[in-house]
Amino acid sequence: MKEDMLITEVMRESCIDLELKGTTKDEIIHEMADLFYKSGVLSSKEQFIKDVYFREAEGPTGIGYGVAIPHGKSDAVLAASVAVGRTRNYIPWESMDEKPVKVFIMFAVNSQDASGMVSLLSQVAVALCDEAVIEQLFTSNSAGEIIELFSRKEETA
Amino acid sequence: MKIVGIAACTAGIAHTYMAREKLLRGAKARGHEAKIETQGTIGIENRLTYQDIAEADVVVLAVDVKISGEERFKGKQVIRVSTAAVIKNAIGFIEKVEKALENLK
Numbered sequence: 692m693k694e695d696m697l698i699t700e701v702m703r704e705s706c707i708d709l710e711l712k713g714t715t716k717d718e719i720i721h722e723m724a725d726l727f728y729k730s731g732v733l734s735s736k737e738q739f740i741k742d743v744y745f746r747e748a749e750g751p752t753g754i755g756y757g758v759a760i761p762h763g764k765s766d767a768v769l770a771a772s773v774a775v776g777r778t779r780n781y782i783p784w785e786s787m788d789e790k791p792v793k794v795f796i797m798f799a800v801n802s803q804d805a806s807g808m809v810s811l812l813s814q815v816a817v818a819l820c821d822e823a824v825i826e827q828l829f830t831s832n833s834a835g836e837i838i839e840l841f842s843r844k845e846e847t848a
Numbered sequence: 849m850k851i852v853g854i855a856a857c858t859a860g861i862a863h864t865y866m867a868r869e870k871l872l873r874g875a876k877a878r879g880h881e882a883k884i885e886t887q888g889t890i891g892i893e894n895r896l897t898y899q900d901i902a903e904a905d906v907v908v909l910a911v912d913v914k915i916s917g918e919e920r921f922k923g924k925q926v927i928r929v930s931t932a933a934v935i936k937n938a939i940g941f942i943e944k945v946e947k948a949l950e951n952l953k
């Protein structure tokens with residue numbers, strides 16, 4: 692049903708940073724929100740961060756295996772988007788396996804948006820159920836490769 | 849066995865769809881058929897039909913929020929779980945469902 696929609700519509704190279712500098716959860720959330728903001732995804736970085744924390748308060752976004760999927764459903768989001776970040780060292784984060792995290796997949800969705808873009812985000816979530824994808828998120832060193840990783844999953848979905 | 853179910857999380861963006869995928873994979877790994885409806889931010893997808901529900905041996909609700917259409921499962925064996933528990937260990941959860949059904953026999 693989404694053959695004509697490409698993952699690149701929600702995942703831009705400018706929203707991928709495989710050398711995040713933050714060393715705390717708060718720094719990571721700010722750094723990734725900044726990627727969105729600089730790419731024109733957000734009308735207000737502060738509001739978006741507030742909404743990310745609102746979701747954080749509802750339950751862990753660490754999905755295990757060293758990966759977290761913080762997300763904000765926010766009026767400040769101009770276009771549904773995914774950002775990917777990675778740190779050199781593990782960061783303490785509320786996780787289902789209670790282990791720290793170094794790969795971050797952040798989702799931004801407008802509260803009013805029910806378009807196909809949002810369903811592209813759900814395909815990214817589905818791809819994260821694949822251990823081979825998780826593994827490559829830890830090892831890949833190119834933004835293009837990361838996008839390719841999710842594009843491939845899209846085709847086999 | 850035939851499993852039907854619903855996945856729904858608070859934001860309806862990520863956990864909902866991961867839980868569905870994990871349930872499908874877990875069911876397959878244990879040799880079962882599964883159909884899972886999602887109730888996410890874009891609404892209902894893969895909607896369960898009355899026939900799906902009628903034919904099911906068990907209903908699994910991987911939900912963190914109130915869902916719509918729960919009355920469809922009246923009279924069925926319903927097992928509830930959080931999306932997090934399913935994402936963490938779907939095969940383990942499916943095994944629990946198997947045991948629960950076994951104990952009912």
